[in-house]
Amino acid sequence: MSWTDDRVELLKKMWGEGQSASQIAKELGGVTRNAVIGKVHRLGLSNRSPGGGAKAEAKPKAAAKPKAAAKPKAAPKPKAEAKPAPKPEPKTEPAVAAKPAQPLRKAIIPAGQPLPPQPSANEISPEALAKVNEVEKSAKKLTLMELTERTCKWPVGDPATEDFWFCGLPVQAGKPYCEAHVGVAFQPMSARRDRKR
DNA sequence: CCCTGATTCGC
DNA sequence: GCGAATCAGG
Numbered sequence: 001m002s003w004t005d006d007r008v009e010l011l012k013k014m015w016g017e018g019q020s021a022s023q024i025a026k027e028l029g030g031v032t033r034n035a036v037i038g039k040v041h042r043l044g045l046s047n048r049s050p051g052g053g054a055k056a057e058a059k060p061k062a063a064a065k066p067k068a069a070a071k072p073k074a075a076p077k078p079k080a081e082a083k084p085a086p087k088p089e090p091k092t093e094p095a096v097a098a099k100p101a102q103p104l105r106k107a108i109i110p111a112g113q114p115l116p117p118q119p120s121a122n123e124i125s126p127e128a129l130a131k132v133n134e135v136e137k138s139a140k141k142l143t144l145m146e147l148t149e150r151t152c153k154w155p156v157g158d159p160a161t162e163d164f165w166f167c168g169l170p171v172q173a174g175k176p177y178c179e180a181h182v183g184v185a186f187q188p189m190s191a192r193r194d195r196k197r
Numbered sequence: 198c199c200c201t202g203a204t205t206c207g208c
Numbered sequence: 209g210c211g212a213a214t215c216a217g218g
Binding site: 002003034035036037038039042173175 | 211212217
C-alpha cells in the first residue's frame with residue numbers, strides 16, 4: 001500500500017482526532033502502526049499540540065542506542081521552555097461529588113444507630129462505579145487459581161457463595177486491576193476537601 | 198503481556 | 209519516502 005492522498009488525509013484526520021496509531025493503521029489497512037507513526041512523523045505532525053510554540057520536552061531516551069554506531073549527532077537541542085500552556089482542552093472531567101449538599105448539612109442520627117461515618121464506600125465517581133458494573137458483566141469470572149499476573153484481581157461477589165469470581169479482564173499496566181477497577185480501587189484520597197476558613 | 202508513541206536507519 | 213526494528217514508558 002502506498003500513501004495516496006486520501007489515505008494521508010484519513011491519517012491526518014484520525015490522528016487529529018486523537019486516534020491511536022494502531023487504530024489508524026487498522027482502519028487504513030495494509031499498514032502497520034509503525035508505518036502510520038513513521039508517516040505521522042514525516043508529515044511533521046508528531047505532536048498533537050502544535051499551536052503555541054513551546055512544546056516537546058527533551059527526549060534523551062534514544063540517546064544510548066546500540067545500533068547507532070557512528071553517529072555524529074552532536075547537536076544538543078536548545079530547548080528549555082517552560083510549559084505554561086493553559087491547555088483548555090474540553091476533557092470529560094468526572095465530577096467526584098454529586099449530591100451531597102454542602103451548605104445544607106443536617107444529619108439526623110437516630111439514637112441507637114451511632115454509625116454515620118461510612119468508612120470508605122462513598123463518593124467514588126458515579127461514572128466509575130457504573131463502569132465497573134458494566135465491566136463485571138463481561139468479566140471473565142476467573143477462579144483464584146486462574147488469576148495471572150495480568151488478569152484483573154478484583155473480587156466480585158461473596159466469597160462464601162458460589163457466586164464469587166475475579167474480574168479477570170486484562171490489566172493494563174503493572175496494575176493489579178483492569179482499567180475500570182483501578183478507578184474505584186485507588187480512591188483519589190480526599191473526597192472530602194475540608195474547606196478551611 | 199497488553200498497549201502507547203518515538204526514533205533510527207537500511208532500503 | 210518508507211517502515212521494521214527497536215526503544216521507552218504506561
